[in-house]
Amino acid sequence: MCSYNKVNGKPTCADPDLLAGVIRGQWKLNGYIVSDCDSVDVLFKNQHYTKTPEEAAAKVILAGLDLNCGSFLGQHTEAAVKAGLLNESAIDKAVTNNFATLMRLGFFDGDPSKQPYGKLGPKDVCTPEHQELAREAARQGIVLLKNSPGSLPLSPTAIKTLAVIGPNANVTKTMIGNYEGIPCKYTTPLQGLTTSVATNYVPGCTNVACGTAQVDDAKKAAASADATVLVMGIDQSQERESFDRVSLLLPGQQPLLITEVAKAAKGPVILVIMSGGGFDISFAKNDDKITSILWVGYPGEAGGAAIADVIFGYYNPSGRLPMTWYPQSYVDKVPMTNMNMRPDPSNGYPGRTYRFYTGETIYTFGDGLSYSKITHELAKAPRLVSIPLEEDHVCRSSECKSVEAVEQSCKNLAFDIHVRVQNRGKYGGSHTVFLFSSPPSVHNSPQKHLLGFEKVSLTGKSETLVRFKVDVCKDLSVVDELGSRKVALGQHLLHVGSLKHSLTVGI
Numbered sequence: 001m002c003s004y005n006k007v008n009g010k011p012t013c014a015d016p017d018l019l020a021g022v023i024r025g026q027w028k029l030n031g032y033i034v035s036d037c038d039s040v041d042v043l044f045k046n047q048h049y050t051k052t053p054e055e056a057a058a059k060v061i062l063a064g065l066d067l068n069c070g071s072f073l074g075q076h077t078e079a080a081v082k083a084g085l086l087n088e089s090a091i092d093k094a095v096t097n098n099f100a101t102l103m104r105l106g107f108f109d110g111d112p113s114k115q116p117y118g119k120l121g122p123k124d125v126c127t128p129e130h131q132e133l134a135r136e137a138a139r140q141g142i143v144l145l146k147n148s149p150g151s152l153p154l155s156p157t158a159i160k161t162l163a164v165i166g167p168n169a170n171v172t173k174t175m176i177g178n179y180e181g182i183p184c185k186y187t188t189p190l191q192g193l194t195t196s197v198a199t200n201y202v203p204g205c206t207n208v209a210c211g212t213a214q215v216d217d218a219k220k221a222a223a224s225a226d227a228t229v230l231v232m233g234i235d236q237s238q239e240r241e242s243f244d245r246v247s248l249l250l251p252g253q254q255p256l257l258i259t260e261v262a263k264a265a266k267g268p269v270i271l272v273i274m275s276g277g278g279f280d281i282s283f284a285k286n287d288d289k290i291t292s293i294l295w296v297g298y299p300g301e302a303g304g305a306a307i308a309d310v311i312f313g314y315y316n317p318s319g320r321l322p323m324t325w326y327p328q329s330y331v332d333k334v335p336m337t338n339m340n341m342r343p344d345p346s347n348g349y350p351g352r353t354y355r356f357y358t359g360e361t362i363y364t365f366g367d368g369l370s371y372s373k374i375t376h377e378l379a380k381a382p383r384l385v386s387i388p389l390e391e392d393h394v395c396r397s398s399e400c401k402s403v404e405a406v407e408q409s410c411k412n413l414a415f416d417i418h419v420r421v422q423n424r425g426k427y428g429g430s431h432t433v434f435l436f437s438s439p440p441s442v443h444n445s446p447q448k449h450l451l452g453f454e455k456v457s458l459t460g461k462s463e464t465l466v467r468f469k470v471d472v473c474k475d476l477s478v479v480d481e482l483g484s485r486k487v488a489l490g491q492h493l494l495h496v497g498s499l500k501h502s503l504t505v506g507i
Contacts, residue, residue: 001035002065055080081498135307141297145368154227154312156196168203176301209252212252215257219260228265228269258283268292276297279362317369321367326359375422377435378419401488418465418467423458440491472487
């Protein structure tokens with residue numbers, strides 16, 4: 001699927017170098033290329049890439065587009081042919097790509113009900129196995145961001161009453177986000193928690209906008225319960241396609257409700273954030289009365305069951321944050337339209353993403369706790385890697401910061417990193433091992449970048465060996481100011497958790 005945006009001045013759906021050259025040529029696509037919905041319309045009406053709709057239709061088909069999501073080509077292709085902008089043979093080629101795919105899928109093999117997949121229906125979707133898969137996917141996606149000693153997991157026998165508070169505590173459709181399927185059934189957070197203990201539910205806000213919080217009712221519930229779960233966050237009224245948030249703070253009086261409930265609570269306070277994007281929740285992170293914080297994303301139809309599984313210790317959380325959570329000051333300082341990745345000290349621009357951002361964070365990409373104590377120990381890693389260069393290479397006679405990542409130097413140039421991972425706790429579960437590298441400061445290189453990750457399963461009090469293969473030219477290279485890939489010479493720092501290993505790349 002080609003996207004809306006331009007790359008190097010060309011809309012992707014009208015770029016023959018990309019569609020015919022890279023996708024069909026280099027990547028050997030044996031299928032069809034479709035536009036993102038209405039992107040052909042956008043390149044004509046909004047990007048003004050062509051003067052007429054007929055030119056737009058001709059350009060995209062000649063570039064290699066086979067199918068238009070939308071009505072644009074249906075309306076304008078015939079006129080493009082009549083105007084001499086396009087030959088029917090180009091249309092035949094696109095139609096062939098589309099129909100060949102349909103043929104491979106069996107669309108022309110007769111009565112669909114007599115084909116291998118012809119009798120599939122809702123009964124096949126909502127099997128117990130698939131419903132359990134929805135629950136397992138939600139469990140794996142839950143990220144534990146904060147956990148004070150003695151907070152989570154809660155004991156379902158010691159906790160007799162649980163206050164469940166918040167505008168997302170009893171939601172259904174919110175949990176499935178957008179671009180969603182039809183759920184078999186929902187388990188809300190309240191329903192999931194009620195399966196294990198007696199609950200007292202107070203919404204606290206009428207919706208996620210939380211114009212006026214019902215603070216007193218919520219405080220009473222928290223003051224009389226053995227533990228409190230606050231299910232806060234947002235929904236599609238606050239963030240969705242074509243509707244961006246302009247603030248990283250929880251909406252309305254949600255922070256007030258959280259803080260006041262935490263003050264009044266007699267037991268542990270677990271804050272659950274349901275959202276797609278990150279938040280500045282520094283007030284909660286730094287509040288000792290808020291003993292645990294979970295981010296659950298939009299966890300799907302079984303989200304409530306999965307949240308309860310984690311809170312009561314039936315499942316050891318292993319999720320990691322897929323993006324950095326920034327402070328509100330970041331939004332105030334950085335224009336949404338500034339897509340520069342690298343920081344600019346001259347104007348205070350802090351950069352974007354974990355690779356380049358230099359400012360304060362609330363939580364960072366890859367953060368996520370477990371109920372077990374996990375340690376890492378380096379079992380194998382080189383201290384020095386040498387890149388073979390020809391005798392007359394310029395870098396043999398003069399000092400170089402980097403060398404071109406070319407085939408003759410890069411062939412079979414790789415090394416192994418072995419990490420011993422130990423689960424020192426009693427809880428078994430999964431653990432994701434991230435291998436990061438911080439390259440030397442050349443060519444505006446990133447401060448660190450992810451080389452690879454491995455997910456391992458560990459029972460309590462056990463260990464395993466995780467192996468990474470590092471390709472020097474792929475993994476230890478950076479892109480220079482002209483867009484060429486170069487291997488950075490000098491000291492690279494490899495990180496796994498709190499473990500750091502220094503590696504010198506030389507010639």
